[in-house]
Amino acid sequence: MVELETERLDAIFHALGDPTRRQMLRDLSGGERTVSQLAEPYEMSLAAASKHIKALESAGLIRREVRGRTHVCHLEPGPLANAHEWLSFYEAFWTLRLDRLEDLLRDEDAAKSNPPPKPEGDDR
Amino acid sequence: MVELETERLDAIFHALGDPTRRQMLRDLSGGERTVSQLAEPYEMSLAAASKHIKALESAGLIRREVRGRTHVCHLEPGPLANAHEWLSFYEAFWTLRLDRLEDLLRDEDAAKSNPPPKPEGDDR
DNA sequence: TCTATATTCAACCACATGGTTGAATTAGAG
DNA sequence: CTCTAATTCAACCATGTGGTTGAATATAGA
Numbered sequence: 601m602v603e604l605e606t607e608r609l610d611a612i613f614h615a616l617g618d619p620t621r622r623q624m625l626r627d628l629s630g631g632e633r634t635v636s637q638l639a640e641p642y643e644m645s646l647a648a649a650s651k652h653i654k655a656l657e658s659a660g661l662i663r664r665e666v667r668g669r670t671h672v673c674h675l676e677p678g679p680l681a682n683a684h685e686w687l688s689f690y691e692a693f694w695t696l697r698l699d700r701l702e703d704l705l706r707d708e709d710a711a712k713s714n715p716p717p718k719p720e721g722d723d724r
Numbered sequence: 725m726v727e728l729e730t731e732r733l734d735a736i737f738h739a740l741g742d743p744t745r746r747q748m749l750r751d752l753s754g755g756e757r758t759v760s761q762l763a764e765p766y767e768m769s770l771a772a773a774s775k776h777i778k779a780l781e782s783a784g785l786i787r788r789e790v791r792g793r794t795h796v797c798h799l800e801p802g803p804l805a806n807a808h809e810w811l812s813f814y815e816a817f818w819t820l821r822l823d824r825l826e827d828l829l830r831d832e833d834a835a836k837s838n839p840p841p842k843p844e845g846d847d848r
Numbered sequence: 849t850c851t852a853t854a855t856t857c858a859a860c861c862a863c864a865t866g867g868t869t870g871a872a873t874t875a876g877a878g
Numbered sequence: 879c880t881c882t883a884a885t886t887c888a889a890c891c892a893t894g895t896g897g898t899t900g901a902a903t904a905t906a907g908a
Contacts (some may be wrong), residue, residue: 606743617737618896619730620811629814635855649895650856655895669854669905677817684811686746690753691808693801742866772867774886779865793875793884830898 604682608660612679615659620644621652625675626664632674728806732784736803739783744768745776749799752786756798 615621622636639649656662660679665672668718739745748762763773777797780786784803789796 606746609746610743611730613737613741617734617741619734620896622730622733625814629817636853644896645898646855647857647899651896654856666855669903671855675814675817677814680811684815687804687808687811688747690749690799690801690804693753693799694805702759702842744866768866769868770885771869775866778886792891793873804899843889 604686609686611659612661612683615655615661624652624656625661627674628673632672634670634672638673676701725755728810733810736807739785745780748776748780749785752797752799756796758794758796762797793838
């Protein structure tokens, strides 16, 4: 497993916590876009959109290729996979009925012979 | 697909963007915890931890049951599933090789007879 | 070279966030 | 009833965030 450092997840989830940035990612899922193309749908100034793009970039969610005077952005899906994987830890909790969950956890712990129901220090 | 309102996702991802709160969720995956139990591992004041718990609660990620003078929290996995589902949209992007992705998207669009994802700059 | 386009930078502002401390609330225990 | 424990509330503070505007930078094109 990846033992992702917490700082990385901070940046990823923080970047995803803004609707403008999520929409920009959605937009980029249709192919590469320049900064102005990404900014176009929003009321805000170009400078503001540029900041959002920088946030996405420094979270590693997009990559930027400078082509002459235009900056072309494309999706960088790795960190999204990381976030997805982090969430997958909880998959059992929304998949199983709660009364079965306890048994499952106990079984898994027995299999690993790990002390489980207190996974402190797993992330962070 | 669920067409989750954006506000909900804002709160969920924002709540997940803090290491203390992620750790608290991890802790709660081991079973219910009181507020003081949740706060115990951290240096911060109880009031500060209480605020984090409130953030998790108002994002719907935990539920609180008041038992006498103690508040017992447990995980509420629904919103985690929502976030997971939101991220799943991008699964193809980290699963497939990029040169195959374009074809896939085109095929899907053709199948739905939707206007394809703005094929400008798709060549190269 | 001159001008227009694409983008960032810097300064600034309002408001949110994450933390503190001390007082208030509520309930169990003697 | 009183004391103590569990928790929140309120006020406050420093810093971060998301937005603005105007100037700066760099490149494309005439």
